[in-house]
Amino acid sequence: MPVLDGPFFPGAGTSPWRLEGREEEIRLWERVMADFAMFGRTQARHLVIQGVRGVGKTSLLKEFAETALREGCLAIRVRCQSSGRESLMDRIRASLDQALEQEQPTRRSAVTGVEVRTPLGGFGLERQVSEADPTLLDSAFMGSVLAATAQVVHRGGIGLAILVDETQYADRRSLVNLSELVSVIGEQDADRPPFHLAFAGLPKDTAAKVTRSSSHAERVYRRIDLGHLDPDSARDALQLPVQAAGGRWTEPALDLAVEASGCYPAFIQEYGAAIWELRHTDEQGIAVLDERVAARGIELAGPQIESYFDAAWEAAPPLGRQCLVALAEAGGQLRMGELASAVGKSSSSEISWVVDDLTRRGTCLKPARGVVVFGRAGMQDWVLERAADEGIA
Secondary structure (H helix, E strand, O other): OOOOOOOOOOOOOOOOOOOOOOHHHHHHHHHHHHHHHHHOOOOOOEEEEEOOOOOOHHHHHHHHHHHHHHHOEEEEEEEOOOOOOOOHHHHHHHHHHHHHOOOOOOOOOEEEOOEEEEEEOOEEEEEEOOOOOHHHOOHHHHHHHHHHHHHHHHOOOOEEEEEEEOHHHOOHHHHHHHHHHHHHHHOOOOOOOOEEEEEEEOOOHHHHHHHHOOOOHHHHEEEEEOOOOOHHHHHHHHHHHHHHOOEEEOHHHHHHHHHHHOOOHHHHHHHHHHHHHOOEEOOOOOEEEOHHHHHHHHHHOHHHHHHHHHHHHHHOOHHHHHHHHHHHHOOOEEEHHHHHHHOOOOOHHHOHHHHHHHHHOOOEEOOOOOEEEEOOOOHHHHHHHHHHHHOOO
């Protein structure tokens, strides 16, 4: 049998062979790059990207970075630390220094009192900072970002993009300075520098943190909520990599894999990798994934899939576990009021905090207002078995 490269890449932070179902988000980013190249600036809002773990936020930022670099824009990807030992500003500074491979420019901007002045690289910015806490502002940081932007343009590039991952862990001071910087830039017209910012992180926490860092968040940022793929995109995510690797699915096998994945990007990679390992070749030497192979691959992927469920269960508080059991017993979908009654609460407000926590982790989803469902395919049966094992009713 010929040795073929594996077309699926399960794991945290790894990117799929091709990013499916995110065409709208990629077009938005390509428009920013086109603005930089044509006009030297953009009117587009900076981005706040939210989604539960496993839906492809990091992969989307990688796609943004590759697109930017292809178009001549310096792209810096920075991941916030949960430990908080190093601030986001420190990580951005270090990344910019490494990317530019030179000492910091000697010409700096200055913050004096509540005034920001930045005469750098042919553009000037001036703004009275009346709504931000002056004690949080870091003139050297803001100046270094703008100086780096000017350096990129001076070297023939079209701009600078900073892509921040795991924003839910970002420190407030760094977010305030980044938001203040983009507010300053946003108030310019023809003289605004070619700089763009994208934050990515978990639902609610990310938007809440970024919003609190800016008094004009609704005008400065555009929020994007990443969810599961639609069925057609899920089929493409399974089928196209296999075709590129010289193989093919049978239709029943592909249907089986799509259904098992629940269109959840992380599960597509897990199931795809397990099924691919069992491929066989036909008379022409083509790798084939048929229904028998798909069913066996789904079975063998079970322990890895269950590790997602187990982590979600262990992270849930006791009331959260009760909610999961009640949801499973009801067939996997309940309205908030029904779920509250099922766990012995008089109103949905008594469980809203725990449902929000389950949703933030991706354990549950809210496909419509007031409706709760499981966030990952297969978890309903797993929860019923786990509850029986632990004697939870």
